[in-house]
Amino acid sequence: MEQSEDPGRAYRIDPVEAALIDRLKAGDDRAFEALVRRESGRMLAAARRLVRDEAAAQDCVQEAFISALKAIDAFEPRVPIGAWLNRITVNAALMRLRKARRLAETPIDDLLPAFDADGWREDRPEAPEADPFADLERQRVRAFVRTKIDLLPDAYRTALVLRDLEGWSTKEAADALGIAEGAMKVRLHRARSALKRLIEPFWTGDYSA
Amino acid sequence: MNGRRSLLESIRHWVDRSLHGAMTCAEFESALVDYLDGSMSTLAKRQVDLHTLLCPRCRRYLRAYDRARRLAVEALREPEMETLSAVPEDLVQAILSARRSGSTAHGS
Numbered sequence: 001m002e003q004s005e006d007p008g009r010a011y012r013i014d015p016v017e018a019a020l021i022d023r024l025k026a027g028d029d030r031a032f033e034a035l036v037r038r039e040s041g042r043m044l045a046a047a048r049r050l051v052r053d054e055a056a057a058q059d060c061v062q063e064a065f066i067s068a069l070k071a072i073d074a075f076e077p078r079v080p081i082g083a084w085l086n087r088i089t090v091n092a093a094l095m096r097l098r099k100a101r102r103l104a105e106t107p108i109d110d111l112l113p114a115f116d117a118d119g120w121r122e123d124r125p126e127a128p129e130a131d132p133f134a135d136l137e138r139q140r141v142r143a144f145v146r147t148k149i150d151l152l153p154d155a156y157r158t159a160l161v162l163r164d165l166e167g168w169s170t171k172e173a174a175d176a177l178g179i180a181e182g183a184m185k186v187r188l189h190r191a192r193s194a195l196k197r198l199i200e201p202f203w204t205g206d207y208s209a
Numbered sequence: 210m211n212g213r214r215s216l217l218e219s220i221r222h223w224v225d226r227s228l229h230g231a232m233t234c235a236e237f238e239s240a241l242v243d244y245l246d247g248s249m250s251t252l253a254k255r256q257v258d259l260h261t262l263l264c265p266r267c268r269r270y271l272r273a274y275d276r277a278r279r280l281a282v283e284a285l286r287e288p289e290m291e292t293l294s295a296v297p298e299d300l301v302q303a304i305l306s307a308r309r310s311g312s313t314a315h316g317s
Binding site for chain 2: 032033036037040041044049058061062065066069113115118119120121123124138139141142143144145146149160161164165170185188189192193195196199200203
């Protein structure tokens with residue numbers, strides 16, 4: 001499995017983590033429970049961002065742990081085990097979205113920038129020079145942005161989450177979604193552009209839009 | 210849209226393309242992912258930089274696009290922090306139980 005968490009430098013496992021992995025490979029129940037308690041919160045958050053359904057997200061976490069157990073004997077700690085589990089969870093969530101046919105692209109043209117016949121940009125109000133949110137409640141800001149992210153069709157929201165939040169490379173995300181790298185870039189760009197348009201009211205301090 | 214473009218902007222665009230062989234706004238738009246990834250050739254990056262310098266609309270657009278991208282990351286990370294301190298105990302038990310039984314079925 002290709003990993004993007006450690007570009008340019010090798011991961012050096014600490015002795016505690018190495019001991020945990022040895023115990024997991026030996027089938028130690030307490031080690032497994034410790035791992036579940038330590039990592040399931042982060043995994044659940046990753047699954048929720050993609051499937052947006054609590055029961056489905058919990059299923060993804062459970063499936064990820066079962067998959068991880070099956071593969072633990074072959075696990076080589078090139079990345080922290082938490083990052084490995086996170087990736088398995090994301091793949092489980094993507095599989096679920098794919099099975100539900102939620103990853104098909106749907107038109108979002110009205111949220112994308114417009115250009116005239118010569119290729120020049122239509123003028124629109126954009127973000128001011130200074131950050132208008134710097135002194136506002138960040139929690140309120142983030143809640144507003146989350147509601148806008150939730151408006152994105154799954155295909156675009158998934159691209160945004162994999163690239164901008166999970167930090168996957170374009171190739172990794174494209175492979176996981178079963179599309180070409182060029183298509184992945186287009187999808188990511190459309191997702192960002194659409195989100196930018198959706199949060200435009202925010203530039204003027206309008207949280208209600 | 211042409212009608213709303215000022216004479217100064219039209220001249221700037223003409224100068225931009227004619228003298229520098231630079232890109233249109235649509236071409237600039239298509240280059241943004243690679244530009245922000247830092248995965249462009251030096252020449253291509255210079256073309257984007259030049260267009261950003263010369264086109265106020267794209268300069269404003271890029272600023273808003275990049276800010277929206279960063280806000281999205283912040284917004285999506287925040288619930289994760291909440292989740293880390295509150296893992297449902299029934300999920301933990303379901304996982305432990307699934308391991309014991311070798312089953313993957315849970316809640317659905």
